[in-house]
Amino acid sequence: xxxxxxxxxxxxxxxxxxxxxxxxxxxxxxxxxxxxxxxxxxxxxxxxxxxxxxxxxxxxxxxxxxxxxxxxxxxxxxxxxxxxxxxxxxxxxxxxxxxxxxxxxxxxxxxxxxxxxxxxxxxxxxxxxxxxxxxxxxxxxxxxxxxxxxxxxxxxxxxxxxxxxxxxxxxxxxxxxxxxxxxxxxxxxxxxxxxxxxxxxxxxxxxxxxxxxxxxxxxxxxxxxxxxxxxxxxxxxxxxxxxxxxxxxxxxxxxxxxxxxxxxxxxxxxxxxxxxxxxx
Numbered sequence: 001x002x003x004x005x006x007x008x009x010x011x012x013x014x015x016x017x018x019x020x021x022x023x024x025x026x027x028x029x030x031x032x033x034x035x036x037x038x039x040x041x042x043x044x045x046x047x048x049x050x051x052x053x054x055x056x057x058x059x060x061x062x063x064x065x066x067x068x069x070x071x072x073x074x075x076x077x078x079x080x081x082x083x084x085x086x087x088x089x090x091x092x093x094x095x096x097x098x099x100x101x102x103x104x105x106x107x108x109x110x111x112x113x114x115x116x117x118x119x120x121x122x123x124x125x126x127x128x129x130x131x132x133x134x135x136x137x138x139x140x141x142x143x144x145x146x147x148x149x150x151x152x153x154x155x156x157x158x159x160x161x162x163x164x165x166x167x168x169x170x171x172x173x174x175x176x177x178x179x180x181x182x183x184x185x186x187x188x189x190x191x192x193x194x195x196x197x198x199x200x201x202x203x204x205x206x207x208x209x210x211x212x213x214x215x216x217x218x219x220x221x222x223x224x225x226x227x228x229x230x231x232x233x234x235x236x237x238x239x240x241x242x243x244x245x246x247x248x249x250x251x252x253x254x255x256x257x258x259x260x261x262x263x264x265x266x267x268x269x270x271x272x273x274x275x276x277x278x279x280x
Contacts, residue, residue, distance in 0.1 A: 001170035002178030002219045004204070005227040006186065006197055007152070007235065009162035026151040026160030030137055033149055033165065036189060042142035049139045049148040051084040051164075053232055055131040056118050079125065081115045082225045086148075091115055092225045107222045129155045133232050135164055144171050145185060152235065161235055164228065165190070173218045175200075175207055203227045 010026045038044070058076035077095035084092075093108045118125050137150035148166040153159065167185055172178035179200060186197045200208065203226035211217045 001146075001168045002172045002175050002182065003166060003168040003224045003227070004179070004182045004186070004197055005164060005166045005201075005224060005231060007162055007164050007231045009235070010160055026153075026163060029163040030149055030151060033163065033190065034138060034140070037140045037142060037147060040142060040189065042140040042147065045139040045141055045146075047085070047139065049085055049135075049137055049150055049166075051082065051086075051135040051150060051228060052115075053133045053135075053228065054081045054083075054115055055079070055128040056081065056125040057128055059122075059124055059126055079118065080229060081118065082228065083112060083115055084221075084225065086224075087221055088112060092222060094226075094229065107226060109222070133235075135228075137163070145169055147189075152232070164231065166224070174216065175204060175211070175219050175223075178219070179204070201227060201230055203230050 008029060010029055034044075056079045058078065060076055080094040080096060082092040082094075089112050090109050091112050091114045093110055093114065094106075095108070119127060132155035134153045134155055135150035136153075137148065140147045140149075146168040148164075148168075150164045150166075151160045152162050152164055154161060165186075167182055169178045169181050169185070172181070183197050203223060206226070207217065207219070207223050
């Protein structure tokens with residue numbers, strides 16, 4: 001079904017929570033959001049929702065960066081690999097030449113063991129643990145909606161940065177019809193949380209643009225994966241902004257836009273007002 005993914009940052013010392021409510025830790029956020037759902041009659045499903053986002057950089061790319069520009073050859077692309085409990089037999093790969101392209105696609109489906117295979121090819125690809133994000137949390141069913149809550153943990157620091165909230169409207173597979181219901185669902189269930197659901201995010205906008213160009217397209221799970229990639233990039237950018245504001249590593253780094261410094265997840269903004277896309 002059509003799905004919208006939002007993110008709320010946990011509040012801690014030195015951080016500004018992305019919420020209009022009180023600052024809460026990751027676990028407190030999970031308990032708060034779970035309590036809201038259960039008071040509305042939501043039933044907790046068995047099992048745990050999980051989603052892992054890993055980054056693999058070509059070893060050849062790292063070696064060529066040390067060579068003069070005139071001697072450099074075309075470089076393999078960095079691979080962003082996503083594995084989810086909602087698609088247990090598959091993994092999703094986004095090849096990207098830069099951080100701006102990371103969530104832009106094309107998204108390729110592969111066997112669920114693809115990430116493990118890359119981990120064994122150490123002569124070709126190297127994992128970047130500082131950019132890996134692991135998500136874990138409960139699942140709830142409320143009428144025709146399924147809600148998945150997951151803490152976002154950066155693998156290297158083991159620190160919880162916030163909570164992903166994924167809401168799926170199961171009976172609908174067309175975004176232009178499901179979006180208004182999901183927007184109302186978020187505002188009704190979590191009215192005091194500043195979730196970014198006023199307009200379709202960039203991954204949803206891309207789906208709507210493709211539909212406007214080619215005709216009706218069913219919503220599929222890879223669109224949900226791209227939403228997670230987009231939000232993970234934005235989270236990584238906010239961390240970079242905080243670090244740069246406190247102590248830029250050098251004058252050159254301080255002069256470069258944060259989006260170009262952060263070699264993580266992301267996509268370029270898409271043209272066109274969301275309201276025009278929804279109306280098509």
